[in-house]
Amino acid sequence: MVATFSPGGATTLATASGANFGWVRSLPLLAGISFGLALMAVAAAGGLGSLILAAPSLQLAMKLVGALYLLWLAWQIAKRGKPGNAAVNEKPASFLTGIWMLLQNPKGWAMTLSAAASFASLTPGPASLALLLSLVFGVSCMCSLALWCGAGLALSRQLKSERQWRFLNMLLGALLAVSIVPIWL
Template sequence: MNYLYSLILFAVVSSATPGPNNILVMTSGLNFGVKKSLPVLCGICLGFAFMLLIVGFGFGQVFDLFPHLHTIIKISGVLYLLYLAWLISSSSDGLGTKEQPEPLSFFNGALFQWVNPKAWVVATGAIAAFTTSNSEFAAQALIIAGTFLIVSFPCVGIWLYFGTWLKRYLNHEHHRKWFNFLMSGLLVFSVLPVIGELIKPFT
């Protein structure tokens, strides 16, 4: 029982603290509201639970066997994150007009987990800390993924409602645009460690 309490506490702290996922959801809530942001929220929560299962079932061993695959995924991930940052920075261009851009989709949220540095740290940390090398490893990985799935919806959802709350105070298009620039900048900043790893061999 103490194991489960510790796991739940870890999941709450990891999911509720600031990070790329929460920045993404908060920005979507500000620009599009709760209803239109539910797909990206579900994509983040379900996508991360799936990521935990993949990591738990030994996806890291694939990288050990094929190190170049890891580099390819990192490069693709950085490019995708920069694309998402661009979407956020330009998401206020059409506010209040017929050209209003579409909110991020379920697929965007799920795919974002694989380029989210915090998601990788939390996933590998959770599997390392809350599993043991015995016959129950698969069941333990399922429990961890299930716990994060349940906990992440309210924890990440809080940031979505925070974004809609901010909408009351950022009702001027100019203010929203600067807010979106700030959020996209934070997303780019969050991936700088990954970019540093990629260019390190060439320095």
């Protein structure tokens, strides 16, 4: 639970979405990220994580694609202004965007792999471990993202000017871009 509440790319994205689009319009993104983490937990419990760790070229490809995608998302956030002033086609990130972003997230893989290794002895087999981890990570993630999204929404109620909105969005975009650094460490 602690790992899902700590700041990172997903929490920054949830905060930015809450600030710019509100709670209801952010729900598909939050659900996608939570579902993505639950899927990742199932994969880790089933041994897929070990395969990824054993293939350095696959790890590098995931890092590159993930970093580029997060930079693109950071740019999308940073260039926004005050809600309502944006282009008509501006929409919050989708359910599939949330899943895609999470599956590229090394922090998510590290969390789920360590949990699978740590708690494997508590269950009779991989299927029950997968069920346990997917439920715990999915629910914890949704709670965490709801809190971060709510923080973004609360913050947005304090912002009045275009300048304040630009600053917030540039800051959130920069934080999302900085969240890439641990990928390469």
